[in-house]
Amino acid sequence: MTTMSIERTDRVAGSLVSALGEHLLHLDRPAPDRIYCDVARDASVAAVKALFEGLKARYVISVGLDRRGEGAGFEVLHCFAMDEEHVRCALRVALSPEHPSIPSITPVIPGASWAELEIRDLFGIGIEGHPDPRRLVLPDGFPDDVHPLRKDFPYDAKPPLDGPSRPFTPAPPGTTEVRLGPFFPVLEEPSQWRLFVDGERIVGTDYRGFYSHRAIEKLAEAKLSYNQVISLAERICGICGCVHSTSYVQAVEEAAGLAVPRRARVIRSLVLELERLQSHLLWLGIACHILGFDFVFQQSWRVREPLMTLAEALTGSRKHFQVNVVGGVTFDVTAAGQERILETLTGVERETSALVKALEGDQALVQRLQHVGMFTPEEVRLSGAVGPTARGSGVPVDARKDHPYAAYDELDFQVVTHDGCDNWGRTVVRIGEAFESAKMLRQCVALLREMPEGGLVADVPDRLPPFREGMHGVEAPRGEVFHYVRTGSGNGPDRWRVRAPSYQNIQAVPTMLKPGTTVADVPITLGSVDPCFSCTERMEVLDLGARTRRVLDAGEIRELARSGRMPPERSAR
Amino acid sequence: MSPALGAVVWLLLGPALVLAAGPWLDGFGRRVRARLESRRGPPMVQGYLDLAKLATKEGLVAVTNPVTAAAPWVALAAAVTAGVLVPLGGATPLGFAGDMVVVLYLLGVSAAAVALGGASGASAYGFLGASRELLLLLLVEPVVAGAFLVVGLQAGTFRLGGMAAWELAHGPTVASVLAGVAAGVALLAYLGRVPFDLSEAEQELTGGALVEFGGRPLALFRWALFTRWLVAAWVVVEVFVPTPLRGPAGAAASAGLVVVLFGVLSVLSTLIARLRIDQARVFLVQIGLLMLFAFTFAVMGA
Amino acid sequence: MSDAVVWGFLLLVLVPLAGALLVRAAPRRAADTIAIATALVVAVVAVWMVAAYGIRGASLPLGGLAVVDRVLAHPVALFGFRLDALASLVLLANALIGVACVIYASAYVGPKNREIPASDDRRSFYFWLLLFVGAMSGLVTSATLLQLFLFWEITTLCSWALIGYYQEEHGALAAAYKAFLMTGGGSLALLASVIILLAVTGSVDFGALAQLSAGGRAGLATVLCVLLFVGAWAKSGQVPFHTWLPDAMVAPSPVSAYLHAASMVNAGAYLLLRVVTASGATGPGTGLPSGAVTLALVMGVLTLVVAVAQFSYQTDLKRLLALSTIAGLSYVFIGAALGAAGSPLAAQGGALHILAHGAGKGLLFLAAGTLSYACGTRRIADLSGVLRRQPVAAVGFLVGALTVTGVPPFAGFWSKFTLISGAVQLGGTGVLVAVVLLLESVFAFAWFLWVGHRVFLGTPSPAVEASSPPSRAMDLALILLMVLCLAVPLAGLPLASAIGLGPGR
């Protein structure tokens, strides 16, 4: 296993050396299947091209680092994955400590847009040549020259909020703007889509998210210990209970070189698949609800309910399973639990089959999904989309197969893909995966039964080695969750970068809204990537004393939220 | 009772009856749906409760003008007026005031008032909703009307009483059965129920045409909608499956049939996903073809 | 035969002649007065004559020449005057439009003309013009082919002189020469026809051809008819002699209006109508030979088509009008041919059309003249928004266009209606011809309206912005003709109805 992976890594490293040529300054292989290449700032775009276009690597994320405390400057890591070679690789670009800037790779990889802008907003690293350099992450009013992820910015600092706001693209002439959000029925969390429509047909879109950026990375880097971060990571998402925490602990384990016991790995896989199964059923319900098919919505959620009860019985919680700890898991799945799993699965599988059969026979439903939200394999590559979003376009990217973790190397399962490239394709993939998950759950139970109980946590040293890096992906229901961890000198990470699958998938949605798509197709197309996005901007204030009433606009609400005081009445209103 | 006195009495009582009966259908429909979705569902009187709740809420209007203010009233009045023209228990006291065409047109007025209300708010959702409502009207109105015309053509009159009498006397013909099926299926669209609720499609347009309405106006719009359900189902029952019973027994039989028809519609509406406008068009064109078949038979005398 | 008739005929011919000579001899300043007075007198005499004898008819036989009598061994009436309904219509056109054109010319021909500034000395111009008035009066009232031919040649001469009036203008002399050659050449054929007719039948009456045909010599009659037609075609600019008329547009506008639209070019059409009405309808043993009639009809329709086909690429307003004149005259030829084929209505319509078309087309030419006078150009592309600057000309143009294209209640409607009704009555080919005529009417109408829109509506072009105001005399002439366009049916319809077929009249 390890030998194989070393050979593989050798092969990839060889091809990297030849592809990058003189751009390559230094090559580092701190762990099996992981390669870090140093390249000069000016050669970074050429190196990215060589990797992305030459070696067909998949773009994952770009990470910014502030290493000025170690006497270095800023750093940017462009992370890639070579899925067929099962190797992850990162290009490391060192930047100056005073006026850091880096050439943009968005023109080469459109999917890198948000990542770069985030680095710009949070680290103050200039991005040269970005096609759409509007503010992305920083909230409206946040000053332009304050960069919260820099180490010299205290985590609890409150800068004056008199900076600029993010401008929206104006509607092209002759079109009308339809706004979905910040609060909209099918978007359970806040984000705003502006559709420029000519009648019901879409001619353009503009997006704004990050309405509720929670600065968890800063918090983790500044205050938390390795194991505290786990709880925070679990709360990144409201639907997934453990994918982020699993990815995080595995990244830490990779950085620290820890070997996790087998039983713990199987339990991780088991919980992850349970997660996936309930999530896909949830999605199916929501998708049908979007389509005005509440019957399936209700039935699908009814079918899902036993799974939630099961999760509670196994972990003590319907969500946020608290299963992970650095080096292992926190609980075992007992024989009774194993029985219960098998029992529940039988019922769920039967009912899901019936539901799916009914769905596939519904021509009207199929017609609403087919040939809508077209997303070609090439667009998948350019956008870096992952999960069912990519697999619905026939791209077999799946971290469980490509970069095996937990016990997936021991499980027998199919990567479900579909060539439809449309909303229907993505639907079919999710349904197929639900059944695959059930299959894997049975395998996990079988594995657990044949191995001895106990041995859930590895020996973890008191202090983890500092400044070591780990990058790890977990295949969440929505796609690959990617965590980059750089250990710190204390008992917490120096840098923790989270990339949720929706981060790439949402960026791809405008591509799916091809010209000619109608307004009616937008919610389901958006829904088809199962976006993970929270609060309204409209608020009415009643002053019971004065018996008056005011409607606050976006700016005023912001002021109220931040200062805790009612903004002064504006004379204009 | 003399016809004139009967007309006056029905003119006074009829609207009250129609107004009172409509909201019950909503509760009934929701109950049917809930059962299909494995839920308990709201009580049968939920329709009345909703109206009462909305009526007590403070009214908020985005655009104040007389048309917007009048639209809910017109929507309700037109639907109810259509209702009093329909025969009940073999009697058509107000038959001289309007025939089948008038009834269908009045239901159309009711739908158009919703569209006018939706278009007045300047909200993109409202406008899209109104636009869809009207397009749907264009597709469905000829189909439903055509189905009724088939019976009218056979009966030689558009008077509802005459049509019902003919249907009773000559029993179901090939044409009238085909037309009845077309009308029944088209009713789903005519009543704006799922899968044809795209004008208010909550998930797309957050309520569509009525997005800017709340409180009393919304209550009236909902009431008008319930009434339209009632009247449309009722007129279909009276024309296509008239009961030979007379008097209160006839009325009860018709009411029973209306409930059955509405129940079937509710089941259908639960089991079909919402259609996009182009799919709705294809679907309705197919129903339209069925209606044309019916016409062909009617012209041939079958 | 009263003395009044004799005086009337004499005055019609002699007053213009005298006026012509007087204006030549008079001082430059008096020229306008004399010319206008002369034209007015002629008009008054003509109106009086028509009113008195238009329907009743009047004639003044002048006998023949002793030499000829001896040769042919019986007295031949070579000369004489005659006025009947047909002649009245053409005489009215000649006299009334003549007044308008003379009045118009008194302002148009001179240094203020922006297109072609000319000398203030209009004496030679008036000389030719008045001479032409006299000759045309004589032509119209001639009772015989021979006398008609003599006046015919005088009009050709006048036409030559007037086309070439602007001698310095490029192409003027060439155009005059071309017109002279073509019309003169044509009249040689006419002369041949007359001489042979005289030799064979011993008569130069208009009905002589029909006698010849009836006398069993249809072949010869056909040949003579064709020779006569050639003369008429050449004079009226019909196919294949339709090329001189557009070139002749270098002439001053009143000349174009008068000679080349309202009067002289009608001579050919008039001759044909004369011969047809005197001959009666075709039939066994009577009327004109059917071959010749068919030829006249075919050539008429051909002319119509050829002329209309050329509308589309004209850039010069007057050339367009000239083509339209050719088309207009072809109506008369068609009317005459249909008359000969047996439809009196068609012949009446043809006759009325001479007057109606004359008034309308004269108006169009004068309106176009006002444009070139005021704006210095006749190019359609250079003109737009004229309505604001020259309202009278604009309305005149519209009225003229509506008249010549036959929109009620203007004159052209009545003539076309009568003519086409006649065609329809004939049935068969007649209906086909009627359809062609209606199509032409619509197309010509559309084209005129289109040109009118381009020229008169829209925002004024630079040339129009800089235009000078038209003179009152010119506006007066335009208004006179506009009135005429509306009034023609009042007098014209009764006169036309009085035209019958056959020698009986």
Place this chain on the structure above:
Amino acid sequence: MVTALPPLAQLLAQWRLDALGAAFAIPTVVLVVVAAVYAPPYLAQERYRSESPRRFWLAYALFAAGMLAAVAAWDLLLFVASWEVMTLASYVLVAHETSEAGATRAAFKYFVMTHAASACLLLAVMLLWAEGGALGFDGLRTTLAALAADRPLLLHVVLGLLFIAFATKAGLYPLGDWLPDAHPAAPAPVSAVLSGIMVKIGLYGFVRFFVWGLAAAAPAVAAAWGYPLAAAGIVSAVLGGFAACAAGDTKVLLAYSSIAQSGLIALGIGAGLVLAPQHPALAQLALLGALFHTVSDAAVKALLFLVAGSLQYRTGSRRLDAMGGLFHAMPVTAWTALAACLAIAGFPPLTAFTGKWLMLQGTVLSGSALLVGAGIALLVASVLSILYALKFFSGAFLAGPVRAGALEVPAAMAGAQVALAVIILALSVTPGLWLGLLSGALPGPTFGAAAVPSGWGVFAVGPVTGSYAPLLLVVAGAWTCGLAMVAIGRRRKAPRAVRTWMGGSALGASLAPVSASGFFVPMREQMGGAYAGLRFHAVRMPAWVVPSVNVDRWVFGPAVRAGLGVGAALQRMHTGTAHRYIIWQLLGAAALITLLFVVRA
């Protein structure tokens, strides 16, 4: 054979206004007066400043006179002449804005197309005259009957020509293609009269010649011509409706609606013709429906055009996009517009319902396949009329930015609108009264007064085939509202006005208002192509025509050059050299001998 025209005086004396003529003449007089009241302040607008008001009024008077003369003429020739005077005067009115290229182009198209149609009318009249020998309408039936008996083919040709002429004037598709250009281009009062009445004169032609004349003279032929008329009506009604729904310009929308309404009336007339022989009672209903619709649409469409004019007067635009929210700013205009829009949508109890309802009975109940199809088309057209009526009203008065300030039009204009609205209401609530009067206009023994159903009240219409009492519906509706008001309790206070919110901000602050046409794009997309597909395009002269008609180039030019060439050649031969002459002589002799041989052979 006629040998001469009748005397002019005799022609000009042929006037008679029968009940049928009066049914068209009375609306004409009313509309002409109302539009004349509306016109002065309208024409005082800046854009019409440079145009001569005298020209306008002269043409307007002629126009009115022409229309009245056309319906009062009792003579074919007089009819044609009045018809053309009407067209000519209206042309001047359409082109009133002489410096506006679009207007003049539209006027040109209008005049040329209708003139071409007049040519057909003229030819038909000539044929009738040539065959019947009489120009008066008195002899029309005799002539038609004789033609039907002796020369049916010719009769069909004549009818075909008349059909083209009237269909063009009436704006039936595709002959009425001038209409969508001309009506928007004309000043609003003129558009009102054009659409309200002049288009109807084309329909008068149908009624006069096909119903009054032909149906009485040759019922079978009339029934045969009913089919194409009904078919043209169907196509126009549906395509016109689609095009109106797709239009973004108020007056273009109304113009297409005119085509659609005209189509409906033609449908009714056609159905009447078809049904007359077998189902006189239904035929009567269809024709009465058509006539009633003619009268009601005259008032409704005229009012709508005046409203469009008022909107243009105040907003300076005809585009629905540029308007919206005008209800408060122009209350009188808005209320009258509401009446007209609801009326044209065919909503009971308003006027257009009556006509459509009668025509629906006449068509569907006949049981004839084509007419049942016509009935369904009528339904589709009715729904389309709802769509474009609501689009017009909501686009102009409801949607978009709410305009403040008093933008109401001057009293004269508002007054004219109110007058028409009152007429519409009068027509609406008393349909029986008007139908009774109109039944007197139905001509001849076939549709004579004897067939008028008895027992029609003033307020209620109740043939055996249907029933309709608009006033009672209003009473029932009002009673319902009363009950509902009691049921949901008295309103404690007026609803509070809030602003429309979308995406976190109020409309008008940062969000551009919704434009009317933008949100009716679905209509444009789904319906726009239907009519436009067959619009006429400019005709170009083929290139070969120019050289081919240049006779100078290929006859006279070569002839003259050849002559000169021969002369020059001859000159060159005389060189004075003896042996050359000898050669010529020898050649000549040889040629002669050859010729002799040829001739002998």
